[in-house]
Amino acid sequence: MVAVSVLCADSEEEAAWLAGPSALTVLQLRSGRLTPLVTPEHAAAYPFTPEERSVVDAVTATHVVGAPDRVCAGLQALADRTGADELLLATRAHSFAVRARSLELVAEHWTATGSTPPAR
Numbered sequence: 001m002v003a004v005s006v007l008c009a010d011s012e013e014e015a016a017w018l019a020g021p022s023a024l025t026v027l028q029l030r031s032g033r034l035t036p037l038v039t040p041e042h043a044a045a046y047p048f049t050p051e052e053r054s055v056v057d058a059v060t061a062t063h064v065v066g067a068p069d070r071v072c073a074g075l076q077a078l079a080d081r082t083g084a085d086e087l088l089l090a091t092r093a094h095s096f097a098v099r100a101r102s103l104e105l106v107a108e109h110w111t112a113t114g115s116t117p118p119a120r
Contacts, residue, residue, distance in 0.1 A: 001085075001086040001087070001088055002078060002079070002082050002084040002087055002088070003087075003088040003089075004062070004063070004075070004078060004087060004088070004089060004090070005022070005060075005062070005063040005090050005091070005092060006063070006064045006065070006071060006091055006102065006103075007019045007063070007064075007092070007102050008065075008068055008071040008102045008103075008106045008109075009067065009098075009101070009102065009105070010067065010068075010105070012066050012070065015066045015067060016065065016066075017040050017044070018093055018094075018098055018102075019060075019063070019065045020040045020043030020044055021037050021038045021039065021040060021042070021043045021094050022037075022060065022063070022092045022093075023056045023060060024038055024042075024043045024046055025037060026055065026059045026060065027048075027052055027055065027056065037092065037093070037094050038094065040094060064078070068105050068106065068108070068109035071105075071106055072106065072109045075087055075089075075106070075110070089103060
C-alpha cells in the first residue's frame, strides 16, 4: 500500500487554486505555527518568499494535483513505479465538499479508464 496526497478538480487551474491551502500548511508545519486549514483565497493572498516557495515546491513535488486525466495518470504511474497493489488517497482541502468532489472525480475517472494496480 502506498499513501499519496491527491487533489483532483474539474480543471488544472481549479486544482492548483484548491491546493493553495495545503502549500501554506507546509510552511506552518515547518515553523510550528499550525492553524486550521485556510481558504484558497487566504492562501493566494499569502506573500511567499522565494525561500518559502522553494520549501513548498520540494515538499509538494510528490503530491498529485490536477484534472482527472492528470491525477489518474499520476496515480497509475505511482502504482507502476512502486508495485503497490493498493493506493491510499489523502486529500487536504478547506472544505468537506471539495474533498468529497476530489475523491469522486478520481473514482469516476479511474473506473472509466479501467486503471488497475499492477499484477503481482
